[in-house]
Amino acid sequence: MEKKNIREVSPEEMAAFLSVNGEKVFRAKQIEEWIWQKGVQDFEEMTNLPKSSRELLKATYYFDKLLPDCIQTASDGTTKTAWLLNDGNRIESVLIPGNEKYTVCVSSQAGCQLGCRFCATGTLGFKRNLTVGEIVDQVFHARKEAECSSSSLSNIVFMGMGEPLLNYDHVLSAIQRITSEKGLGMSPSRITVSTAGIPAKIRQLADDRVRFNLAVSLHSAKENVRSQLMPVNRAYPLAELAASLIYFVEKTGTRPTFEYLLLHHINDSLEDARALADYCKQFPVKINIIEYNPVEGSEFRHSPDKQRDAFVQFLENRNMVVHIRKSKGKDIDAACGQLANKRKD
Structure with a gap:
């Protein structure tokens, strides 16, 4: 199954996904906070989620994150x-x-x-x-x-x-x-x-x-x-x-x-x-x-x-x-x- 970009998933879609997979629906709010308030880019950093939830997210979604390629600092x-x-x-x-x-x-x-x-x-x-x-x-x-x-x-x-x-x-x-x-x-x-x-x-x-x-x-x-x-x-x-x-x-x-x-x-x-x-x-x-x-x-x-x-x-x-x-x-x-x-x- 092709992974989806997690930052393109709405809170409603995430709640439905968690429900279908036997996870607590309230965790959708926790996930949203990790992504948009705290800016995490690694599911392992979502420490208030149980390991099963983190593994489920990791298997289904990815982050469209930026990687630094070159940095220049002026005087x-x-x-x-x-x-x-x-x-x-x-x-x-x-x-x-x-x-x-x-x-x-x-x-x-x-x-x-x-x-x-x-x-x-x-x-x-x-x-x-x-x-x-x-x-x-x-x-x-x-x-x-x-x-x-x-x-x-x-x-x-x-x-x-x-x-x-x-x-x-x-x-x-x-x-x-x-x-x-x-x-x-x-x-x-x-x-x-x-x-x-x-x-x-x-x-x-x-x-x-x-x-x-x-x-x-x-x-x-x-x-x-x-x-x-x-x-x-x-x-x-x-x-x-x-x-x-x-x-x-x-x-x-x-x-x-x-x-x-x-x-x-x-x-x-x-x-x-x-x-x-x-x-x-x-x-x-x-x-x-x-x-x-x-x-x-x-x-x-x-x-x-x-x-x-x-x-x-x-x-x-x-x-x-x-x-x-x-x-x-x-x-x-x-x-x-x-x-x-x-x-x-």
Whole structure:
């Protein structure tokens, strides 16, 4: 009999399975606590279950767990891990220190199908969506690492490999597990989901009344420039994206964030800043200016500090809420997809 992934079994299914096999039904709750609260990945660690129950589970189910394949730690404490999945695919997560607490950047897909030109993940191509367990596992590992440093995991950002809204059901189910009292009990306000801009899915988020934060990778408010950088813009142009964000704000009352990667001579001129300010007039929004992490062989270059500061000042003079996100892990393969690219066979 082929084994099933235990993290894809509902509590009701587990209760029925235990009943059919002569086990106590209340053990379904114990099993769920071991998996989603304590993050165990070995049936032998479920110590309040009798040996017969553990053997039954072991014979029937498996864990879709992550195995560390390569770990890099930067001088600033940023740690990037390439994880090996059960099927041989690789993903990445990044643990970022700050103010005595940690943020983890997690992946939602193995590879990505959107092909953004500045992103190393796009060169991997799309492999598959991650399971709920594989997503939550990245958070379990990050929490454990933070605790080993006598600290805590305070924030989760879905800004790793893949487009989260193209793995909508699994991402939202993972967030439900992370925020549930039966899971990790984290606040939704500590979670940010970043999208390249899929209007129908942004509207679905609004209809589902999500309580986590939404970030949009914009990178240019000029149609032709954004289409060159992000092919997704050809399918969902700026006007369509704006309409979905207006809908999102009206439904949720939440202010989204624009992620804007500054690329020298591409999108960092005052004319680009003016286009961005005009685009942002349509809805309340925060702007994160991101420093570019160079990728080997890339055509793009880091925007000089003087150019960056002029860009930011232009926006602030027009009452935009702007934050400069300093690049972390500069002395490791910090750009998304770099490490997994190097580890691929």
